[in-house]
Amino acid sequence: MPTIDAAHAFALDVTRVKDRAGLADLLAEACARMGCSWFALSHHIDFLAAPDRGIRIHNYPEEWAHWFDERKLGLTDPVHRASQRNMAGFLWHDMKPLAGERAEDEMILSEARRHGIGDGLTVPAHIPGDVHGSVSFAWRPGVAAHADALLFARMIGGPAFDAARQIAYPGLQHIGPRLTDRQRECLIWAAKGDPIWKIARKMGLSPDTVREHLRNARHRYEANGGITLTVRALWDGDISFEDIGKR
Known part of the structure; x- marks a missing residue:
């Protein structure tokens, strides 16, 4: 055996x-x-x-x-x-x-x-x-x-x-993560359904900074919206369903 x-x-x-x-x-x-x-x-x-x-x-x-x-x-x-x-x-x-x-x-x-x-x-x-x-x-x-x-x-x-x-x-x-730690964290909170102001408060950032992180994340994935960004990041393994699902 x-x-x-x-x-x-x-x-x-x-x-x-x-x-x-x-x-x-x-x-x-x-x-x-x-x-x-x-x-x-x-x-x-x-x-x-x-x-x-x-x-x-x-x-x-x-x-x-x-x-x-x-x-x-x-x-x-x-x-x-x-x-x-x-x-x-x-x-x-x-x-x-x-x-x-x-x-x-x-x-x-x-x-x-x-x-x-x-x-x-x-x-x-x-x-x-x-x-x-x-x-x-x-x-x-x-x-x-x-x-x-x-x-x-x-x-x-x-x-x-x-x-x-x-x-x-x-x-x-040769393919590594596309997102920085901050971009990844912002995306996870956004994928959970949190609004910009709430993400900013949780992360100790300004709303404009959160928007900038998410804008840069979309640029890295050539995504024209948050849903497309989330799907592509899930496919690439930058984030996981566990990240989104856990509280």
Whole structure:
């Protein structure tokens, strides 16, 4: 069974990966540790329509990948839909209630089995500014995914997806916060719904200074209004929903 030490070693190795082939090798090694056959690290998009918009690294049978893409299942696959409602990761056999939501769900799962893909597990990748993504591991039909494998996958899924993003988009590592501390604080209070005068009183500033901070923040994000500024700052990770929600 995979160990915590093995997960730590994977997380270290994945930071040294230079290309997709190297990451695929590491994911194959993770498969071997868990006793599964398949892996798929992917954004949930229509890859035939927009192949450059997302990342996908997998070892699924090519016939299955072709069947999957022809039907635009990157957007509607039941496993992908389940991952969009989950943060921690899940075993596929625990998502069975979802499989009845759409008439084609059981057909998709059945077709996967026909291509040699049985039970599995998925760790979601929810990153501000990105479309949804996930890291999945699957076993051949007749073998059940297990809780120990899910624990291991939870520890390595995030580092693996982050490594894939750094490989695909090298410029990401050079992107830092766009807002100063003062701009960020003003924006958080504004996003909570506080008026300028109240923000000024809380921060010990003049109303004009608060307006200047928010104006400069909009300029940094090329935003023409407060809502656009808030959304873009959330996407970039300059602020978080927790920042806005906490009292």
